[in-house]
Amino acid sequence: xxxxxxxxxxxxxxxxxxxxxxxxxxxxxxxxxxxxxxxxxxxxxxxxxxxxxxxxxxxxxxxxxxxxxxxxxxxxxxxxxxxxxxxxxxxxxxxxxxxxxxxxxxxxxxxxxxxxxxxxxxxxxxxxxxxxxxxxxxxxxxxxxxxxxxxxxxxxxxxxxxxxxxxxxxxxxxxxxxxxxxxxxxxxxxxxxxxxxxxxxxxxxxxxxxxxxxxxxxxxxxxxxxxxxxx
Amino acid sequence: xxxxxxxxxxxxxxxxxxxxxxxxxxxxxxxxxxxxxxxxxxxxxxxxxxxxxxxxxxxxxxxxxxxxxxxxxxxxxxxxxxxxxxxxxxxxxxxxxxxxxxxxxxxxxxxxxxxxxxxxxxxxxxxxxxxxxxxxxxxxxxxxxxxxxxxxxxxxxxxxxxxxxxxxxxxxxxxxxxxxxxxxxxxxxxxxxxxxxxxxxxxxxxxxxxxxxxxxxxxxxxxxxxxxxxxxxxxxxxxxxxxxxxxxxxxxxxxxxxxxxxxxxxxxxxxxxxxxxxxxxxxxxxxxxxxxxxxxxxxxxxxxxxxxxxxx
Numbered sequence: 365x366x367x368x369x370x371x372x373x374x375x376x377x378x379x380x381x382x383x384x385x386x387x388x389x390x391x392x393x394x395x396x397x398x399x400x401x402x403x404x405x406x407x408x409x410x411x412x413x414x415x416x417x418x419x420x421x422x423x424x425x426x427x428x429x430x431x432x433x434x435x436x437x438x439x440x441x442x443x444x445x446x447x448x449x450x451x452x453x454x455x456x457x458x459x460x461x462x463x464x465x466x467x468x469x470x471x472x473x474x475x476x477x478x479x480x481x482x483x484x485x486x487x488x489x490x491x492x493x494x495x496x497x498x499x500x501x502x503x504x505x506x507x508x509x510x511x512x513x514x515x516x517x518x519x520x521x522x523x524x525x526x527x528x529x530x531x532x533x534x535x536x537x538x539x540x541x542x543x544x545x546x547x548x549x550x551x552x553x554x555x556x557x558x559x560x561x562x563x564x565x566x567x568x569x570x571x572x573x574x575x576x577x578x579x580x581x582x583x584x585x586x587x588x589x590x591x592x593x594x595x
Numbered sequence: 596x597x598x599x600x601x602x603x604x605x606x607x608x609x610x611x612x613x614x615x616x617x618x619x620x621x622x623x624x625x626x627x628x629x630x631x632x633x634x635x636x637x638x639x640x641x642x643x644x645x646x647x648x649x650x651x652x653x654x655x656x657x658x659x660x661x662x663x664x665x666x667x668x669x670x671x672x673x674x675x676x677x678x679x680x681x682x683x684x685x686x687x688x689x690x691x692x693x694x695x696x697x698x699x700x701x702x703x704x705x706x707x708x709x710x711x712x713x714x715x716x717x718x719x720x721x722x723x724x725x726x727x728x729x730x731x732x733x734x735x736x737x738x739x740x741x742x743x744x745x746x747x748x749x750x751x752x753x754x755x756x757x758x759x760x761x762x763x764x765x766x767x768x769x770x771x772x773x774x775x776x777x778x779x780x781x782x783x784x785x786x787x788x789x790x791x792x793x794x795x796x797x798x799x800x801x802x803x804x805x806x807x808x809x810x811x812x813x814x815x816x817x818x819x820x821x822x823x824x825x826x827x828x829x830x831x832x833x834x835x836x837x838x839x840x841x842x843x844x845x846x847x848x849x850x851x852x853x854x855x856x857x858x859x860x861x862x863x864x865x866x867x868x869x870x871x872x873x874x875x876x877x878x879x880x881x882x883x884x885x886x887x888x889x890x891x892x893x894x895x896x897x898x899x900x901x902x903x904x905x906x907x
Binding site for chain 2: 414434435436438439444452453455463466467468
């Protein structure tokens with residue numbers, strides 16, 4: 365579904381990504397792991413066109429995304445849950461969802477589905493997004509991205525700063541989306557949070573892909589994980 | 596004769612200033628809030644609105660033989676539209692090219708200020724030209740008095756205002772309500788606010804930030820032009836008339852808090868009313884001194900403005 369090959373990107377003259385390749389199919393969860401500064405967030409931003417790639421290719425269902433203006437990329441079916449959630453904090457919960465719905469002109473039916481999926485948002489529709497608790501904000505960030513009815517969902521550290529019950533909820537939501545046939549890229553620093561739901565894991569180091577392994581192999585042999593991320 | 600009638604008269608003069616000032620300052624505030632561009636050429640868009648109003652009403656009156664009210668109504672629609680279109684083009688041709696960099700846009704809009712001013716001088720000339728108000732009935736202000744035979748209305752000294760001045764206040768209030776409705780209720784308003792709070796995330800949700808910027812710049816300029824059309828039957832159109840509105844708008848926007856609609860309107864009321872009252876009772880210079888002093892105090896003690904939210 366999402367094919368990234370040889371992606372180069374950076375800020376100004378500083379190159380961060382060097383030939384990153386990864387792929388994720390429909391109904392699959394790919395976990396991207398790596399240390400701080402390994403280029404995980406930059407990779408997500410480069411896929412979204414927010415950091416313009418200087419080389420390589422990003423294809424969604426065969427269509428090339430590199431070279432499109434940034435606002436056209438989500439319209440091709442890419443949902444993005446940014447690191448730190450990046451909600452429109454001054455806007456209400458309902459307005460945040462509206463922004464997501466507008467991206468691909470989805471209507472009330474999609475909105476209802478999101479509110480059924482995250483019932484706590486329904487009680488808070490008129491509330492400013494910035495006043496939600498951390499877990500609720502993360503739910504809203506996910507709901508906003510899912511309002512696009514994406515075929516590919518990028519989630520950048522969705523479990524950051526959340527309590528275990530919330531992390532379990534995020535995992536459940538990811539599993540539900542996977543069952544619905546969405547291709548999911550999950551960026552994580554903490555292996556324990558999401559390893560149980562991942563299908564494959566790509567390790568990033570210093571802007572390069574070090575290795576891609578089956579998640580099952582990591583679950584079977586924790587020592588392998590330690591060797592890669594050094595936790 | 597006592598203090599009361601003077602105060603009513605001064606407040607009305609102040610309210611006219613406050614009304615047009617809040618429109619002009621709102622344009623400046625929107626452009627800064629959404630685009631982070633300090634538009635030094637904002638006063639020139641005001642001036643162009645007045646000059647365009649003169650052209651439209653003169654053309655309507657001489658060439659087409661329209662009555663004054665029809666020429667004015669046409670100016671009220673066409674002048675902001677024309678100025679907005681020019682601002683849209685200026686955004687695409689200049690501001691987008693310098694990447695909305697905060698420092699470079701200041702320099703670019705200073706350049707734009709001189710270009711617009713000199714082009715107006717070359718095309719329109721150095722004269723100040725009046726626009727005929729669509730209606731201008733004199734209204735004497737009544738004053739209640741308790742005399743020997745009890746309560747009565749008197750008309751002291753012929754204090755008065757004109758129906759046109761009252762219309763300016765009402766029209767500006769209606770326009771402000773319209774802008775508020777667009778910002779808080781419409782799809783475009785939602786997109787504008789989303790862009791204002793987080794430009795990058797807005798792009799990640801399919802919002803064409805470049806287009807939003809161009810339309811915001813056009814809207815900001817059109818608001819200044821609309822204020823100028825309203826004021827030009829009172830003040831006359833002149834190619835240097837953009838200086839005062841620019842300075843006062845900056846004062847209002849700093850006091851009200853950048854990007855806050857409510858703050859902008861309240862600060863415009865404060866500055867406009869106090870300017871009117873102080874000018875009548877003391878001197879216009881004292882009014883400007885106090886306003887500038889207030890700006891200095893706000894900048895020192897409350898840099899986010901009296902009504903602005905703290906920037907995160």
